[in-house]
Amino acid sequence: MAYEGRAASKLGKGDRILIVKSDGSVLLHRPFGYEAANWQSSGCRFEIDQSNDELLFKATRSKPVEGLAVTFTKIFEVSVLELSDEAEFVMHATEEDMKRAILSQPSIVEEGFRPIEDERPTGRSGFIDVFGMDANGNFVVVETKRKAATAEDIKQLSDYVNSIQEEMGRRPRAFIAAPSVQRSATQIMRRLGVEFRCVTPQQCRRILQRKNSLDRFS
């Protein structure tokens, strides 16, 4: 097996599973690991050559220019299948779901919190996940993270706060809504005045489920 394109790789002889799909994608699997050892995404052109008891399979594509070549010296099994699959795939508990859950039930970050905008553009660059106001009329900037928040996340949030302060003349509060904060980030969090709000993807998923079942009644 040899791949060349964005990078280049080689793999010696061994038992493999090669899957070629009708959309022009290719997978080469080893007998272990959930990830393909090599692959090509859809849109490949295929080529087959036979010589000296060897079968050479090639899959090439442009944009980016790359190719995968597999040499077979022994073939144990070949299957050709005509598959049909129109089903819809739905994923839940993503970071986007976390944002939607906060919009639908703002009290999970703080009692009395009221969202004003989502995806508010900031002066410099980037977007604020949720922008709103607390019970006392202070502006609040909320950044959601699916995993433990890093020091980098905290700094970015603090940059947003500064840019809002420049624009509004008032300093907003800053919430980091995440399952946890990395230990190494707690110090900078306190220093920059960012407040931690424990919110998990699973919790948000439950909130959205409840919301959906209520929506069905209205």
Added chain:
Amino acid sequence: MAYEGRAASKLGKGDRILIVKSDGSVLLHRPFGYEAANWQSSGCRFEIDQSNDELLFKATRSKPVEGLAVTFTKIFEVSVLELSDEAEFVMHATEEDMKRAILSQPSIVEEGFRPIEDERPTGRSGFIDVFGMDANGNFVVVETKRKAATAEDIKQLSDYVNSIQEEMGRRPRAFIAAPSVQRSATQIMRRLGVEFRCVTPQQCRRILQRKNSLDRFS
């Protein structure tokens, strides 16, 4: 198909390919796309249930706790294979290769550049890819990136420069060695005095190949 764990997903009926590997990893593929629709990484426990002309396959794991369940209503083909594969996998043109190429042929970043250390630890946190000296005796900090350098990369490099300056008392030059720089990062790059040096993974790979073939003669 239903997955639940770090997230949750559902997929309706359709023709699929399920691969179960002996290390306890699972792949569920649709007839299109190079990526699995669903998967479990190695170390799963399997369970099979049959009821009402349906076959239920379950793969579960702990750490993280997650599970995948697949219901079959029709089975077109089943194969059981004993595969053996001890081959070594080698990848080239990685970011590590870029660093090694600069060490082996420093002139690609600048004529007269001489590396002193690689992976030099910085005061605060992190490492410098390559640290060296230019033809005029100035210190040089080189950061390598496989893809277009981002504003974040530039800032990080500038932090290293500051930490070196504190330590050495002299301000080093800063090179970002990458195929390109994101447009949004060019301004901050100029402002922080970081210099762009065009270096690509492929170019570095060629340098290392040449080096290896020369080494074989010595």
Added chain:
DNA sequence: CCTTCCGTTAGGCTC
């Protein structure tokens, strides 16, 4: 154990 960094990251969405 926690954290950081790299990947042929892929894929989606916006400007």
Added chain:
DNA sequence: GAGCCTAGCGGAAGG
């Protein structure tokens, strides 16, 4: 079309 961000990211290496 290019830039930018998220991901069930996974996995490895280092502290």
